[in-house]
Amino acid sequence: MATKKTATKGLGKGLGKGIGALIPEVETSSKEPIIKEVEVVKEVVKEVPVENKVKISLVEPNRDQPRKMFDEDALIELSESIKQYGILQPLLVQKKDNYYEIIAGERRWRAAKMAGVKEVPVIIKDYTTQEVMEIALIENIQREDLNPIEEALAYQRLIKDYRLKQDEVAEKVSKSRTAITNSLRLLKLDSRVQDMVVEGKLSSGHARAIITIEDKDKQYFIAQKIFDEKLSVRDVEKLMRELDKPEKVEKPKPENDFVYRDLEEKFKKIMGTQVVIKNKNNNKGKIEIEYYSQAELERIIDLFNKVK
DSSP states (O other): OOBBBBBOTTTTHTTTTHHHHHHHHHSSSOOOOOOOOBBBSOOSSSSOOOOOEEEEEEEEEOOOOOOOOOOHHHHHHHHHHHHHHOOOOOOOEESSSSSSEEOOOHHHHHHHTTTTTTTEEEEEOOHHHHHHHHHHHHHHHHTSSSSSHHHHHHHHHHHHHSSSOHHHHHHHHTHHHHHHHHHHHGSSOHHHHHHHHHHTOOOOOHHHHHTTTTHHHHHHHHHHHHHHOOOOHHHHHHHHOOOOOSSOOOOOOOTTTHHHHHHHHHHHHSSSSSSEEOOOOOOEEEEEOSSSHHHHHHHHHHHHHOOO
C-alpha cells in the first residue's frame, strides 16, 4: 500500500519513522483486519521504537484529543476483530505520574476495553504538549476521523494556544491555507447549527453557505430547512441569493383604485383579452392590451374600427 507523506515540523526526535511505522490503522471490521499506514513526520531518526505491554487500566485518553465522537458500531466491529486477532499495532503513549496518556490510538484503546483486553501493546515516547496536539490532529485528519467542527476547533487551538499562523498550520497538516481558513469559518456558526454539523445533519458545504446570515435564529431556521427538505449545496446557494435580494416595497394604491379594476374587467369582456389599467394619483396612467398572435392583433384592430 502506498504511504502518504505529510510534513510535520519539530517532531523528528520523538516519532522515529512516523505514526505509520508505529501505529498504523488496524482492524476496521470483524471479518478481516486492515492495516492502513499513516506517516506524519518529515525527518527519519535512527532509533527503533520499543514495544511494551502495560495494563489497560493504566492507560488513559488525552483530554485534549481533538476527536470527541466515536462511532459506536465501528467500535463494536473493531472490538470483535481484536478478540479474534488481538491488537496488531501498539498505541503511542507518553508516561505521566502514575499512568500512560494516549497520544495516538484511542479508538483501539476503547475497542480493546470493550473486548475485555487486560493488557495493551504500547510505544512510550516523550513529547511536548504542542507536539502531542499536532500528532493527534494529523492522525485524525489523515484518517478522516474528525467531524468538521472538531477539526476547526483543533486548528483554532494550534493558532491561539501555540501562536501558529494559518499557513504554518496548513503546512503541518498538508492542507492549503484556504482549507484552514474555510474550516475556521465554521466556528462563526450559531452553536445549534454547529451541533447539526457534528451530528451529520449538515455538511460543511451547507454550513459555509449560510455563515453570512447574521441573525442566529434565522441561520438556525435555514439550517433546519436544509435538513428537513434535503436541500443540496447548490439549492442553498440559490436560496441565499434570494435572501440577499432587497425586499420589494409595494407602492400604495391610488385612491379609488377599485373603480379602475372594475373597468379592467369590463374591457376584458368586450375585447376578449387581458387588459391592464395602470392609473396614478394625478389622474394619469396607461392602458395595456395584450395579444398573443398576429391574428388576435388584427381582431382587436377590427373591434376599434367598428367603434368608429
